[in-house]
Amino acid sequence: MNGTTIDQDNLTLSEVSLGVIGSVSRPIKVGQKVKRLYRQIRTENVFKRMLVLMGLLMIVLVVGILLTLIVESMPSIKALGLKYLWGKTWDPVQDVYGAYPFLLGTLLTSFLALIISVPFSIAVAIFLGEYYPKGWLPNLLKNTVELIAAVPSVIYGFWGLAVLVPVVRGFETKIGVEPVGVGIFSSALILAVMIIPYAASLGRSVIQMVPSQLKEAAYSLGATRWEVIRSVIIPYTKSGLFAGILLSLGRALGETMAVTMVIGNTSIIPKNIFAPGNTMASVIANEFTEADKPVYLSALIELGLVLFLVTVVINMIGKRVISRFTNE
Amino acid sequence: MNFLNLKSTLAVGALLAMASFSSCNGGGSAADNKSDSAATGNSDANTLLGAGSTFDYPLFSKLFSEYNKLNGLRVNYQSIGSGGGIQQLTSKTVDFGASDAPLNGKQDSTLSAPALHIPVTAGAVVISYNLAEIKDTLNLTPSIIADIFLGKITKWNDAKIAATNKGVKLPNAPIVVTHRSDGSGTTGIFTSYLDKVSEEWHAKVGKGNSVNWPAGLGGKGNEGVAGSVKQTPGAIGYIELAYAVQNGMAFAKVQNKAGNFITPSIASVTAAANITLPADSKVSLTNTEAADGYPISGFSWVLIYKEQNYNNRSADRATRLLKLLSWMIHDGQQFSGALNYAPLSPAAVTTGDAILKSATYDGKPILQ
Numbered sequence: 001m002n003g004t005t006i007d008q009d010n011l012t013l014s015e016v017s018l019g020v021i022g023s024v025s026r027p028i029k030v031g032q033k034v035k036r037l038y039r040q041i042r043t044e045n046v047f048k049r050m051l052v053l054m055g056l057l058m059i060v061l062v063v064g065i066l067l068t069l070i071v072e073s074m075p076s077i078k079a080l081g082l083k084y085l086w087g088k089t090w091d092p093v094q095d096v097y098g099a100y101p102f103l104l105g106t107l108l109t110s111f112l113a114l115i116i117s118v119p120f121s122i123a124v125a126i127f128l129g130e131y132y133p134k135g136w137l138p139n140l141l142k143n144t145v146e147l148i149a150a151v152p153s154v155i156y157g158f159w160g161l162a163v164l165v166p167v168v169r170g171f172e173t174k175i176g177v178e179p180v181g182v183g184i185f186s187s188a189l190i191l192a193v194m195i196i197p198y199a200a201s202l203g204r205s206v207i208q209m210v211p212s213q214l215k216e217a218a219y220s221l222g223a224t225r226w227e228v229i230r231s232v233i234i235p236y237t238k239s240g241l242f243a244g245i246l247l248s249l250g251r252a253l254g255e256t257m258a259v260t261m262v263i264g265n266t267s268i269i270p271k272n273i274f275a276p277g278n279t280m281a282s283v284i285a286n287e288f289t290e291a292d293k294p295v296y297l298s299a300l301i302e303l304g305l306v307l308f309l310v311t312v313v314i315n316m317i318g319k320r321v322i323s324r325f326t327n328e
Numbered sequence: 329m330n331f332l333n334l335k336s337t338l339a340v341g342a343l344l345a346m347a348s349f350s351s352c353n354g355g356g357s358a359a360d361n362k363s364d365s366a367a368t369g370n371s372d373a374n375t376l377l378g379a380g381s382t383f384d385y386p387l388f389s390k391l392f393s394e395y396n397k398l399n400g401l402r403v404n405y406q407s408i409g410s411g412g413g414i415q416q417l418t419s420k421t422v423d424f425g426a427s428d429a430p431l432n433g434k435q436d437s438t439l440s441a442p443a444l445h446i447p448v449t450a451g452a453v454v455i456s457y458n459l460a461e462i463k464d465t466l467n468l469t470p471s472i473i474a475d476i477f478l479g480k481i482t483k484w485n486d487a488k489i490a491a492t493n494k495g496v497k498l499p500n501a502p503i504v505v506t507h508r509s510d511g512s513g514t515t516g517i518f519t520s521y522l523d524k525v526s527e528e529w530h531a532k533v534g535k536g537n538s539v540n541w542p543a544g545l546g547g548k549g550n551e552g553v554a555g556s557v558k559q560t561p562g563a564i565g566y567i568e569l570a571y572a573v574q575n576g577m578a579f580a581k582v583q584n585k586a587g588n589f590i591t592p593s594i595a596s597v598t599a600a601a602n603i604t605l606p607a608d609s610k611v612s613l614t615n616t617e618a619a620d621g622y623p624i625s626g627f628s629w630v631l632i633y634k635e636q637n638y639n640n641r642s643a644d645r646a647t648r649l650l651k652l653l654s655w656m657i658h659d660g661q662q663f664s665g666a667l668n669y670a671p672l673s674p675a676a677v678t679t680g681d682a683i684l685k686s687a688t689y690d691g692k693p694i695l696q
Contacts, residue, residue, distance in 0.1 A: 091540035092511075093533065161555060169560070180504055181560065182545055265509030265546025276545050282509075286548060289409040290511025290537045293434060 066308065073302035079295050084302060090267040092287070097299035099306055101269045105277035106307070108184050109259060110252040112273065113191035118245060121196045125203025125241070130233060133208060142204070149197035157261030160190040165262060172274055182264040183276040190262055191252045198251055199244035206240030207233055239325040246318040253311055256281040280307045372402075373642065376649055379406040380413020380426030383513055383568065384628050387449055387669045388426070391660045398655075401648055410513050411537070417443065417631055420639055423649050425631040428513025429537070430610040441638065444687060445629040446680050447609050448656055450670040452569040452597045452625035453518045454579035458557050459484065461499060466580040467492045467589045470615075470623070473582070474526035476503055476564060478533075479543030484562060492583075499562070506556045506565030509546025511538040517626040518566045521614035525623075566624075569597065570668035586619040596622040597670035605679040627676070630656075636689045643689050650694045654684055 076084065080097055087098020124145055132138040161182075168189070169181030210233050218228045234241075256279075264276020265286060280303045291297040378388075385407035392403040408416075410427035414435050417425035430445055455468060472488055475481040481488060485498040508515045516537045523535040533539050547553040550571040557565040557577070569592050572579050581589040590596050600613050600621030613625045630653060636646035657680040661671040672680065685695050 089540060092538045093536040093540065161559075166559065178502070180545060182556070260509070260548055261552070265548070266544065267540060268543075278509075278546075286510040286546070287538050288511075290411040290513075292411040292414070292432070292511075292537065 066305075069301060069305040069308060073298050073305050075295055076298035076302045080299070084299070085306070088269060090283075092291075092293070092296050095293065095295050097296075097302075099280065099303055101267050102278050102280045102283050102303065103306065103310070104269065105184065105263070106253060106279040106281070106310070108270070108273065108277065109187045109191055109263070109279060110249060112184065112188035113195060113252045114245065114249050116188060116192035117196050117248060118199065120192075121199035121244070121248065122203060122241065124196065124200040125207055125244075126229060126233070128200075129204040129207025130229060145197045145200050148193065149201075153194065153255060153258040154261075156190050156194055156258040160186060160258060160262040164189060168274075177272065177274045180264065180274075180276060182262050184263065184270055184273045187259045187263040187277075187279075188273070190258050191255055194255065194258065195248035195251050198248040199241070202244030202247065203237070203241050206237040206244075210236050239322045242318070242322055242325060246315065246322075249314060249318075250311060253314070254281055254307070256285050260285055280304075280310075373645060374400070375402040375404055376424070376645075376652065377404050377422040378413075378424045378426060378630075379408055379416040379422045380631075381410045381428050381513060381628055382407040383428050383451055384426045384449065386570075387664055387667055390663050390667060391656055394660070394663060395652060395655060399651075401652060403652070409511070410516075411511070414631065417633075423632070423645070424653070426628065427631055428626065428628050429516045430629060431631070439633075442634045443631050444634050444683050445609050445631060446653055446657065446683050447601075447605075447627040447672060447676045448630050448653075448680075449628050449661075449664055449672065450597050450601045450613065450625055450676075451517070451628060452592050452600075452622050452670065453514055453521075453566050454569050454572045454577075454592045454624070455564065455582065456554070456557050456567050456572055456577045456579045457564045458559075458561055458578075459499065459501075460561065462496060464493075464496050465578070465591070466496070467583065468580045469583045470521075470525035474522050474529050477505055477507070477522065477541075477543065478526075478528060479505065501562040504560045504563040505541075505544025506553050506560070506563055507541050507544050507546055508550075508553055508566075509548050510552075512549075513537060513626075513628070514550065514566065514568050515539065517614060518624060520612050520626070521624045524612075524615045569593075569670075573668050582623055584619075584621060584623040585615050585617060588619060590620065590622045592622045592624070594665055594668065594670045596620060597625045598673050600625045601627065601670070602673035602675050605675055607679070607682065609676070609679045609683060625670070632687065634687055635691070636687060636694060643694075646687075646689045647694055650684060650687055654681070654695060657681070657684075 076097065079095075080087070084097060084099055085103070086100050087096070088100050089096050089098050090101065091097075124141070128138050128142055128145075165181035165186055168183075168186045169179050172181065173179040214232050214236065215228055218232045223231070259279055260282035263278060263282060265278050265282060266276045267278055267283075268276075270277040284300050284303055284307075288297075288300055291300055385405070388403075388405050388407075392405065396402060405426075406412075406416075410429060413422070413425035413427055414431065416422045418435070418438055418440075420440075426448070428451070431439070431443065436443075455473060457466065459466075466489075468489075469492055472481065472492065475488065482503055483500060484503055485500045490496075490498055516535065519529075519533065519535040519539050522529040522533070524530075533542060545556060547556045547565070550568050553565040554567050554571060554575060554577060557563045557567070567577065567579075572592075579592060581591050583589050584600075599618050600616040600623065601618075602621070603611075603613075603617055605611055609627070609629070611627070613621075613627060615623050616625070632649065632653070636649070637643070657672060657677055661677075664671045685693060687694050
């Protein structure tokens with residue numbers, strides 16, 4: 001705030017002195033000009049302050065949420081300590097809470113979904129960004145991919161339960177694991193579909209921004225299209241592509257409804273990726289309404305805190321990776 | 329912006345964060361006060377507020393609309409779950425709460441004044457299964473049910489199941505156990521039953537609206553469990569009676585304490601509740617003594633404060649509430665059958681009457 005006022009003083013001082021120089025011939029007009037300048041500067045300052053306020057509000061919001069989570073989970077932190085993080089039992093009857101199965105479930109489903117979705121989203125990005133940036137088919141594809149992100153997640157849950165789960169069950173029968181259908185694998189598949197648009201859209205825009213001189217230079221040296229993509233486009237856009245993937249991961253970590261419907265919701269630690277499990281978000285959604293004991297409620301809020309921190313840590317790691325890519 | 333400026337910006341940000349955080353709590357209590365005044369009748373004396381059990385909701389909406397036709401009284405009932413209803417009653421933001429389980433010790437101690445439990449209806453939990461090739465109704469004993477949900481019986485052709493179902497050709501298929509994933513009164517009734525009939529269940533799992541399930545998959549809500557039972561061959565799960573009847577699901581007969589195999593129905597649930605009730609009606613009906621009663625059933629209660637003069641409530645409001653509740657346990661019961669709720673047993677109505685008469689305003693009884 002200090003800097004702003006100093007800026008203002010400097011500006012007005014210089015303007016006024018200019019006015020004084022000119023005032024010899026036209027004193028009245030200069031007075032008006034100075035007034036106008038004052039008004040302009042005031043608007044400028046109000047606008048700037050508003051922007052600063054909006055920015056601060058975001059910080060306040062995030063810090064406020066974090067503080068609320070910490071304070072509300074104090075009873076559980078006091079009762080259970082750090083054991084909460086690697087405890088394997090979640091037993092509301094005995095008031096014993098361990099988040100490990102859900103932490104594992106969240107990370108397993110999210111990263112599995114990411115592995116499944118990345119080839120698709122990168123392929124869509126290259127197709128739309130490099131091969132067919134214009135035309136009705138690419139437009140249709142682009143809008144369809146964006147629509148995937150707009151569909152409410154509960155609809156994915158229904159579709160998953162009605163269509164995907166029986167298919168997965170058939171597959172599980174064939175490969176000889178317990179044919180339950182619901183589980184980590186089904187959730188990862190649903191999540192993979194849901195997160196494709198994030199990486200694909202961002203990937204498409206960064207690929208379109210690759211300077212054509214670079215591509216043309218490569219072509220003129222006799223590079224094939226594949227070689228241009230591999231040695232020019234991908235290296236040039238990798239930080240952008242990675243940012244898109246990171247965005248997808250963030251979405252996958254927090255997704256609640258669709259996962260709740262197909263993951264099988266058991267706090268038993270999954271033995272393989274076809275076994276049922278549970279994620280932090282779906283435990284909160286499931287148990288929050290009927291959490292009738294103070295420590296129980298607090299343990300659920302602490303689960304929210306852990307999810308918050310996991311997201312922050314993964315984002316920070318991602319930022320580091322992006323900056324390393326860009327600095328190369 | 330220079331360095332100093334950035335620093336001060338951050339400091340202001342942190343301060344604002346603190347402020348917003350502390351005002352969070354303040355805001356919460358302000359909202360409470362506001363709805364307090366709503367409950368005390370300052371806003372609309374002709375609307376009663378209630379909150380709680382989702383199980384009761386379909387019955388309550390029917391009852392309240394019928395009562396509205398008779399007396400013009402409106403009731404705003406929020407089906408936010410039993411736990412939520414109890415919380416709202418504790419903070420005195422509603423005139424009554426509704427719960428599928430009586431108040432536990434901890435909840436009782438957080439109440440500022442003694443509360444009354446009035447039984448309003450009874451429900452049951454059925455064991456539904458998916459065995460396409462079996463036409464007969466399966467007979468299940470308490471120990472079979474406990475062992476299945478403990479994960480000890482894993483095949484349908486287990487010797488124990490075969491022993492109680494002679495002549496039924498049981499398939500050599502794995503049992504897929506399904507339970508509720510969300511906290512629920514249905515789970516509360518089911519686990520309180522298993523807790524009573526099985527030592528091992530009592531030691532390993534216990535009872536509650538959410539428990540640590542030793543086996544199986546979780547489905548969200550009755551529809552989640554029902555969906556997964558319908559879809560998965562060899563699945564077994566527990567569902568609310570009304571939901572199972574409405575959706576035409578197959579369910580098992582369960583052996584009760586007297587040794588009879590009972591088909592769950594409105595009649596057998598009412599029978600289960602026709603036992604000698606304690607004066608406060610806080611009784612679990614599971615594993616009932618009644619010879620023709622279905623053993624996995626339970627009351628649902630309306631909860632009110634014994635002393636109705638709190639938060640400047642008017643005597644008129646208290647009288648309206650008590651009259652409504654009295655109507656619900658008498659004339660209102662005729663509507664339960666059609667909605668697959670079990671009407672109250674005569675014993676329950678008598679007990680409920682006595683409890684309602686014990687409610688007071690300024691120490692004087694409200695209903696004569």
